[in-house]
Each structure stands twice: as structure tokens, then as C-alpha cells.
Amino acid sequence: MFTWLYKRIARYSILIASFFAGNNYFHKTIYQGKLKGFFFPGLNCYACPLARFSCPLGSMQNFIAVKTFPVYVLGFMGILGIMLGRLVCGWVCPFGFFQEILYRIKSLKIRVSQKHSYSKYLILFILAIVLPILTSEPWFCKLCPAGGIEAGIPMVALDTSLRNLIGILFYIKMAIVVILVSSSILIKRPFCRFVCPLGAIYGIFNKFTFFKIQVDENKCIECYACQNVCPMDIEIFKVPESVDCIRCGECIKACPTNALSFKYGIYSSFKSPLSKNANKSTL
Numbered sequence: 001m002f003t004w005l006y007k008r009i010a011r012y013s014i015l016i017a018s019f020f021a022g023n024n025y026f027h028k029t030i031y032q033g034k035l036k037g038f039f040f041p042g043l044n045c046y047a048c049p050l051a052r053f054s055c056p057l058g059s060m061q062n063f064i065a066v067k068t069f070p071v072y073v074l075g076f077m078g079i080l081g082i083m084l085g086r087l088v089c090g091w092v093c094p095f096g097f098f099q100e101i102l103y104r105i106k107s108l109k110i111r112v113s114q115k116h117s118y119s120k121y122l123i124l125f126i127l128a129i130v131l132p133i134l135t136s137e138p139w140f141c142k143l144c145p146a147g148g149i150e151a152g153i154p155m156v157a158l159d160t161s162l163r164n165l166i167g168i169l170f171y172i173k174m175a176i177v178v179i180l181v182s183s184s185i186l187i188k189r190p191f192c193r194f195v196c197p198l199g200a201i202y203g204i205f206n207k208f209t210f211f212k213i214q215v216d217e218n219k220c221i222e223c224y225a226c227q228n229v230c231p232m233d234i235e236i237f238k239v240p241e242s243v244d245c246i247r248c249g250e251c252i253k254a255c256p257t258n259a260l261s262f263k264y265g266i267y268s269s270f271k272s273p274l275s276k277n278a279n280k281s282t283l
Contacts, residue, residue: 011090011091011248011249012097014091014092015091015092015093015094015096015097016094016097018041018042018091018092018093018094019094019097021052022040022044022051022052022053023044023048023050023051023052023094023150024050024052025049025050025051025052026049026050027049029049030046030047030048030049030051031049031051031052033052035052035053036051036052036053036054037054038053038054039053039054039055039056039059039073039076040052040053040054040055040056041056041080041088041092041093042088042089042092042093042094042095042096042198043055043057043093043095043144043146043196043198044094044146044150045058045141045144045146045147045150045151046058046059046151047147047150047151047152047155048147048150048151048154049151049154049155049158050150050154051150051151055141055198056073056076056077056198057128057140057141057197057198057201058138058140058141058144058147059073060073060074060077060128061128061132061138061139061140061141062132062138064128064129064132064133065132065133065135065136065137065138066136067133067136077198077201077202078205080202081201081202081204081205081208081209082205082208082209082210083209083210083211084202084209084210084211084247085202085203085205085206085209085211085212085245085247086199086202086203086205086206086243086244086245086246086247087209087211087246087247088202089192089196089199089202089246090231090246090247090248090249091246091247091248093192095146095149095191095192096189096191096192096231096246098149098184099180099184099188099189099190099191099192100189100231102181102184102185103184103185103187103188103189103231105185107185107186108186109186109187110186110187111187111233112187112190112193112194112233114193114233114234114235114242114244116193116194117193117194117243117244119194119195120193120194120195120196120197120199120200121200123140123195123197123200124197124200124201127139127140127143127197128140128197140197142169142173143172143173143176144173145173145176145177145179145180145191146191147173148173148174148176148177149177152170152173152174152177153174153177156170188230188231188232188233189231189232192231192232192244192246193232193233193244199244199246200243203243203244204243206241206242206243206245207241207243210264210265211247211262211263211264212240212241212247212262212263212264213236213240213245213247213251213252213260213261213262213263214240214260214261214262214263215236215237215240215259215260216258216259216260216261217259219257219258219259220237220257220259220260221256221257221259222237223256225251225254225255225256226250226251226254226255226260227251228254229250229251229253229254230248230250230251231246231248231250232244232245232246236251236260237259237260247262249262
């Protein structure tokens with residue numbers, strides 16, 4: 001356990017620092033100052049009593065709900081996407097970190113195929129775009145387990161008057177939280193892989209981002225050491241530009257032949273290294 005923590009202390013230190021940077025308003029009421037006009041890069045519920053910044057996904061839905069094109073929000077996510085891709089999920093988002101910690105609990109582990117990871121794009125389309133347009137309500141926010149943990153539970157605990165207002169939607173949200181927490185113990189980052197619309201948006205940029213994982217095809221022995229340690233359970237040596245890669249670097253540290261490395265630059269966004277399997281498929 002301590003060896004595992006030591007190897008990840010740099011990334012986890014940044015994740016913890018990111019959480020406190022975005023959540024340092026220690027009061028039972030919701031902060032609504034000027035900083036709420038800015039976005040936290042990862043999921044960060046607006047209604048959380050600690051939150052200083054807004055959630056880009058929640059803001060996008062609110063713009064859509066009032067029939068306004070979310071230029072500001074999309075521009076913010078687009079700039080981050082081009083620069084970093086899903087690195088935000090691996091180094092900044094505290095909710096992804098929360099799932100990684102839960103997965104370390106000793107229990108039965110279940111491997112779920114990456115074929116199901118495109119479900120988050122369906123959720124993005126239906127809950128974060130279509131339903132807000134049709135109902136003028138931010139439906140993903142209403143069901144978001146991150147919001148349930150960060151805002152729902154604390155607000156009800158801190159403000160007794162809210163307990164009389166609890167309805168069926170709150171209980172549905174808490175049921176989703178229980179399912180998410182339970183599944184995170186058994187499956188690697190289930191929310192990030194199969195549900196998160198924000199990760200889905202950042203993932204679109206993984207093929208074009210300046211920040212990539214590079215595979216040296218001459219060194220790679222296809223031992224699957226990278227997939228075994230990957231929080232997203234990706235065969236990175238086959239798909240270095242996977243929409244699910246969070247650029248956490250765990251695969252780089254685990255590779256026995258040093259076949260993997262980070263690559264950053266404009267050139268890498270237009271020409272990425274191919275794995276052995278990719279080269280074979282083009283012959």
C-alpha cells in the first residue's frame with residue numbers, strides 16, 4: 001500500500017491541491033462571489049458549500065436550458081482539450097481521484113470491456129444536451145453523483161430546513177451515489193469510463209491534443225503491464241490516442257522496457273506514434 005502511494009504521490013498531491021484550490025469556502029451557504037464566474041476544469045458542483053468555482057458541465061447545461069449557445073463554456077473546454085485532452089481527468093478532477101481510492105479497497109475486481117465506454121457520449125447527448133433543451137432543466141446535474149456527494153449530502157446535513165424539502169429526485173440521486181461508490185470498489189473508474197459527459201468532451205480532443213502518450217514500437221513487448229496499472233483499463237500500447245486515456249502516466253512508470261513516454265507539442269497533435277499492431281494493420 002505504501003509503495004503504491006509513494007509511486008503516485010506527485011499526481012495525488014496535485015489532485016488534492018486542485019480540490020482545495022477549487023473548494024476552500026468553508027461555510028454552510030453556497031458561495032456566489034465573482035470567482036463563480038470562472039470554471040474549475042473538472043467536475044465541481046456549483047451547489048457544493050465548499051466550491052469557489054463553477055462546473056463547466058453544469059454551466060453548459062444552464063446556458064442550453066435558457067436557449068443560449070454556450071460559447072464561453074465551450075471555448076474554455078476547447079482550449080483545455082487542445083492543450084491537455086483528458087489529462088484534466090487524471091491530474092485535476094477530485095471525483096476521479098475518489099474512484100481510484102475506492103478501487104484500492106480489497107475486494108472482488110471486475111474487468112469491464114472498453115467497448116462499453118462510448119455510453120458516456122449517449123449520456124452527454126441525452127442528459128446534458130437534449131433534455132435541457134426540451135425541459136429547460138440541467139438534467140445531468142440533477143442526477144450527477146459528484147453533485148450528490150459534494151453538494152446534496154453536505155447541504156442536507158448542514159441545513160436542517162432542507163430536509164423537509166427532500167423529494168423522490170434526492171433519493172434517486174442518493175441511489176446513484178450508492179451504485180457509483182459500490183461499483184468503484186469493483187471496477188476501475190466506472191463513472192469516468194462509462195458515464196461522465198465532461199470526460200466525453202475532453203476525450204474528443206485526445207487525438208488532437210498537444211499532450212500525448214508516445215509508444216516506441218521497437219521497445220514494446222506487448223506484456224500488458226500498462227493495462228494492468230491503468231486506472232481506465234486501456235491497452236495503451238494499441239491505442240495511445242484512446243478517448244479514455246487520462247494521461248496519468250501510470251503506464252509509463254510500469255513499462256518494463258521504457259517503451260512509453262509523454263510527448264508534448266504541436267507536431268504531436270498532427271502525427272502520433274503508432275503501436276506495433278497499428279503498423280501491422282496498415283501493411
